[in-house]
Amino acid sequence: MATRRALTVAKYLIKNYIVNPFLRRLRRALLFFIALIIVGGAIGLAMYLATPSPEEAEEALHMSLRRELHSLGINKRVAIDFLSLALTLALIAAALRGRAYLTVAEEAEYEVLLAQPITMAEYVIGRSLLSFAQTALFSPAYAFMIPAIYDLSGGNLIKALLFPAAVLLSTAFISFATDLVASLKAVLRERERLLKVATYAYLVVGVSHSLAIRYASPLLTAPAKLVAEPVVYCATVIEPWQLVATELTIEALMVTGILSALAGISRRLQPELVKPVSEVLRESAGERRSRAMYSPSPGRALFNQVFLFEFTSPSHLRNVGIGVSVAALCGYLFSHVLNVPRLIPRFAADIAMLLVIAQLVGLIASMILARDLASLWIYRVYALSLAPLAKGLLLKYTLYFSEVLLAFSAFNAVASWEPVSLLYPIVALPISLTASFLLLALLSYIASKRRIVKQAPTGLYFFEELAVAIVYAVVIPLIAMSGVIFRLVLGYATATLLAAAVASSLALACLIFWLASRALAGLIEGLDIVS
Amino acid sequence: MEPGTIEAINLHKSYGRVRALRGLTFSVKGGEIYGLLGPNGAGKTTALKILVGLLKPDKGLARICGYNVLIDRTRALRFVGYIPENPVCFQNLTVREFLEFVGSLRGLGKEEIEEGIERYLSLFHLDEKEDELIGGLSRGMIQEVLASAAFLVKPRVLIMDEPMAGMDPEAQRVFKEEVKRLAAQGAAILMSSHLLDMVERFCTRIGIISRGVLVAEGSLDEIRRKAESGEEATLEEVFLKLVGGGYGYA
Numbered sequence: 204m205a206t207r208r209a210l211t212v213a214k215y216l217i218k219n220y221i222v223n224p225f226l227r228r229l230r231r232a233l234l235f236f237i238a239l240i241i242v243g244g245a246i247g248l249a250m251y252l253a254t255p256s257p258e259e260a261e262e263a264l265h266m267s268l269r270r271e272l273h274s275l276g277i278n279k280r281v282a283i284d285f286l287s288l289a290l291t292l293a294l295i296a297a298a299l300r301g302r303a304y305l306t307v308a309e310e311a312e313y314e315v316l317l318a319q320p321i322t323m324a325e326y327v328i329g330r331s332l333l334s335f336a337q338t339a340l341f342s343p344a345y346a347f348m349i350p351a352i353y354d355l356s357g358g359n360l361i362k363a364l365l366f367p368a369a370v371l372l373s374t375a376f377i378s379f380a381t382d383l384v385a386s387l388k389a390v391l392r393e394r395e396r397l398l399k400v401a402t403y404a405y406l407v408v409g410v411s412h413s414l415a416i417r418y419a420s421p422l423l424t425a426p427a428k429l430v431a432e433p434v435v436y437c438a439t440v441i442e443p444w445q446l447v448a449t450e451l452t453i454e455a456l457m458v459t460g461i462l463s464a465l466a467g468i469s470r471r472l473q474p475e476l477v478k479p480v481s482e483v484l485r486e487s488a489g490e491r492r493s494r495a496m497y498s499p500s501p502g503r504a505l506f507n508q509v510f511l512f513e514f515t516s517p518s519h520l521r522n523v524g525i526g527v528s529v530a531a532l533c534g535y536l537f538s539h540v541l542n543v544p545r546l547i548p549r550f551a552a553d554i555a556m557l558l559v560i561a562q563l564v565g566l567i568a569s570m571i572l573a574r575d576l577a578s579l580w581i582y583r584v585y586a587l588s589l590a591p592l593a594k595g596l597l598l599k600y601t602l603y604f605s606e607v608l609l610a611f612s613a614f615n616a617v618a619s620w621e622p623v624s625l626l627y628p629i630v631a632l633p634i635s636l637t638a639s640f641l642l643l644a645l646l647s648y649i650a651s652k653r654r655i656v657k658q659a660p661t662g663l664y665f666f667e668e669l670a671v672a673i674v675y676a677v678v679i680p681l682i683a684m685s686g687v688i689f690r691l692v693l694g695y696a697t698a699t700l701l702a703a704a705v706a707s708s709l710a711l712a713c714l715i716f717w718l719a720s721r722a723l724a725g726l727i728e729g730l731d732i733v734s
Numbered sequence: 735m736e737p738g739t740i741e742a743i744n745l746h747k748s749y750g751r752v753r754a755l756r757g758l759t760f761s762v763k764g765g766e767i768y769g770l771l772g773p774n775g776a777g778k779t780t781a782l783k784i785l786v787g788l789l790k791p792d793k794g795l796a797r798i799c800g801y802n803v804l805i806d807r808t809r810a811l812r813f814v815g816y817i818p819e820n821p822v823c824f825q826n827l828t829v830r831e832f833l834e835f836v837g838s839l840r841g842l843g844k845e846e847i848e849e850g851i852e853r854y855l856s857l858f859h860l861d862e863k864e865d866e867l868i869g870g871l872s873r874g875m876i877q878e879v880l881a882s883a884a885f886l887v888k889p890r891v892l893i894m895d896e897p898m899a900g901m902d903p904e905a906q907r908v909f910k911e912e913v914k915r916l917a918a919q920g921a922a923i924l925m926s927s928h929l930l931d932m933v934e935r936f937c938t939r940i941g942i943i944s945r946g947v948l949v950a951e952g953s954l955d956e957i958r959r960k961a962e963s964g965e966e967a968t969l970e971e972v973f974l975k976l977v978g979g980g981y982g983y984a
Contacts, residue, residue, distance in 0.1 A: 211835070215827065218826070218831060310822040311822045313788065313823075315816075315818065318814070320808040321808065322808070
């Protein structure tokens, strides 16, 4: 493999995906942000270092923090084990999810880049460096945590400064290891099932062992322990900085080893195993069972096409069933079988829910652009009215949000033995509707400003990302707040209060649906969206 | 420049149950402009993608300048300029950045790349667009950028899938002149197209494929004879007769 060519691929992919769409447009804002982080971090650190506080006071501060964490059941061992567990599960998920090919956002990566004289190893390494750069883009924010780490480590400046490096290396580890797993699956192709079976077997053994010892099994923590340890040790008092530095060096060597293995495996890949998202979407649409499209009512035909057929498809219902069941099972295991501090499952579920919702917002944005708006011309030319389309789209995406909330509600309901937790998706219905409406309206508006809505999706670009960011900014705090309020309501747990909450949410949802579907129909009818 | 060659030997390719190619064989010598024709779904794009290593044939051999594409893909592709069917390009690279990228991957020198960029941007009147993002260009302009990239690398083999779709008449003329110039220097040119009039006037040899096999090949006169058409028959008439199509109009 020519390292230079791999770096050239990485350089231009980074330009295409990161520099030009974001940094180029936001140059001043970004420079200001970076300067703010550096200056803020430096001032914060200087203040910590310069404060002439007595040693006892310093000690009292980090001791009180530590006591607080211990009271929640979180100590160094628990932190390392659960960080390792999360990283290992991410790798296991990479092995189990998806199909045996590499998915890319832009068709040009396949059609143009792979028609150049580069080896698959050069391409895959270049691509992996891009993925890492995308993740590492937020690394300046770690500087904000230096003062807190300095404090937690009992005033160890070297360890506090090593913390960003530890986080960055753990990001590199997970990013490259995930790519390695994806490439391995693609190389195995037909035999990919073997890898899945082996991974499932490993997971079952790991989970069974965890159940037996009532704690996270070493089988599920060991693979990423060396990555988790330096991150946690930066914030501990006893471990010396030399240990952290040694572990980071070993981790760096591991990351280099993973990259070498990735290059080795990629040599066995064929370009045809790289598939643009557009092709994957086309194939998944093709896999759907064909259904009778005729309906005597024109509006009904449109509604069926955009909502009912998709929502009632066997694969969709099966996936929702599996998701909710797995979430409920996890809730049971974490809260009633494993000896895990009480706070962790709930905290992890809350964080995971926000992350999944954030992912879902991005996914829905891609679907709106790729499927709904790209084929809008058909509806505009042939449909008598776009009102059924607007209703169908709103309902479809609202249900997607509700299904995710239902899975997490199932987790919480089983974890806390509170079946009423299952009412949360209904209580949050107004938020789900608002999120769907915002996404549809904003992306329709942006699409009307484009020359053409791509028939094939090429991922999200600057303006679509902006729309998604607006939806995040509105929806994520709303979901978080609604979760807290719902929990408060559950705390009182009177049937009347619950019934009132559900009834008022349903009434509000109906009102929002009525208003939003009309507004959306007017918008897609009035906007000049060229697809 | 040494003459280029393209060889497709007994190519087979299936997508699940659909057999896209069923023993396709043809070759293009240096200096030839070979027009590959066929109805939709005949296997043209599949054949071209196999020749540039984007698809792997189930059976058969694809050779570029003597190198087996399947075994020695990178070495074979050093000689190839390729224009894909869809005008897809990196949306967030500028025109200049994209051309520099392609030039760098070919190992061209900085001056050589600069010279090529200037030449082709000027030929296609893209000078003013060089610092614009490709995502903001029209379909025809993206096609011109892709053509510029293909010419920039001084290919011994040029493989193009519907290369002129979307280009304006002036760009088409520039494009054809450049292709002729390359062919005169010994490059082997292979293009698929549905523009039968253009193929009739522009290509030196024609291959017609239907359902994954070559049904006729040669100069227009040779194909006329094969199809038992009259001497005055146009390529369109010959084509429709051979592929048995015409959607009821033949």
